[in-house]
Amino acid sequence: xxxxxxxxxxxxxxxxxxxxxxxxxxxxxxxxxxxxxxxxxxxxxxxxxxxxxxxxxxxxxxxxxxxxxxxxxxxxxxxxxxxxxxxxxxxxxxxxxxxxxxxxxxxxxx
Amino acid sequence: xxxxxxxxxxxxxxxxxxxxxxxxxxxxxxxxxxxxxxxxxxxxxxxxxxxxxxxxxxxxxxxxxxxxxxxxxxxxxxxxxxxxxxxxxxxxxxxxxxxxxxxxxxxxxxxx
Numbered sequence: 001x002x003x004x005x006x007x008x009x010x011x012x013x014x015x016x017x018x019x020x021x022x023x024x025x026x027x028x029x030x031x032x033x034x035x036x037x038x039x040x041x042x043x044x045x046x047x048x049x050x051x052x053x054x055x056x057x058x059x060x061x062x063x064x065x066x067x068x069x070x071x072x073x074x075x076x077x078x079x080x081x082x083x084x085x086x087x088x089x090x091x092x093x094x095x096x097x098x099x100x101x102x103x104x105x106x107x108x109x110x
Numbered sequence: 111x112x113x114x115x116x117x118x119x120x121x122x123x124x125x126x127x128x129x130x131x132x133x134x135x136x137x138x139x140x141x142x143x144x145x146x147x148x149x150x151x152x153x154x155x156x157x158x159x160x161x162x163x164x165x166x167x168x169x170x171x172x173x174x175x176x177x178x179x180x181x182x183x184x185x186x187x188x189x190x191x192x193x194x195x196x197x198x199x200x201x202x203x204x205x206x207x208x209x210x211x212x213x214x215x216x217x218x219x220x221x222x
Binding site: 004033035040041042043044045048058090092094097098099100101102103104 | 112114116119142144146151152153154155156159199201203209210211212213214215
């Protein structure tokens with residue numbers, strides 16, 4: 001049972017570079033989410049999607065973009081990486097209000 | 111503005127004793143509450159939940175209590191075991207379940 005899979009697990013970016021964090025789920029969940037967790041902080045919602053073709057901003061969307069072309073995939077795009085985006089990123093999908101999380105991507109922007 | 115708050119960043123408990131983790135929320139529209147457990151280098155995993163129509167939900171050693179008038183919930187772990195050592199996040203959502211709001215987490219250490 002793969003569940004929610006995130007890649008990569010770790011990444012170091014230079015300021016101004018771009019990258020895409022990949023997220024795939026095999027549970028046929030409609031709802032998917034991207035969170036970031038900063039040290040000593042809770043998880044902050046970046047973007048979410050209620051189904052293929054539909055995305056919405058969460059609490060901290062600035063500097064990020066998402067797309068949802070299929071039910072399974074929900075990639076998160078950073079266009080111009082900034083040090084403030086250094087964080088651990090978690091992708092999740094939900095069924096019946098229970099969220100299933102990926103293992104996280106630790107991103108450092110230097 | 112943090113809508114879900116966990117005011118204790120850490121808690122240490124002796125093995126076999128009770129662990130009580132607390133969580134407060136500000137939004138009266140929340141009607142579903144969850145606790146997640148997180149080990150280092152892993153994503154959070156679901157532990158237990160409670161709907162706003164209940165005031166208690168029990169699952170083995172884990173019990174969640176909800177006090178809607180005080181906008182407060184707590185997680186009780188009895189008896190605590192060393193394997194329970196982890197960071198515990200409280201989360202809340204509204205009836206649509208579109209957005210989950212997480213607390214900042216409490217790091218529980220169970221001492222053998």
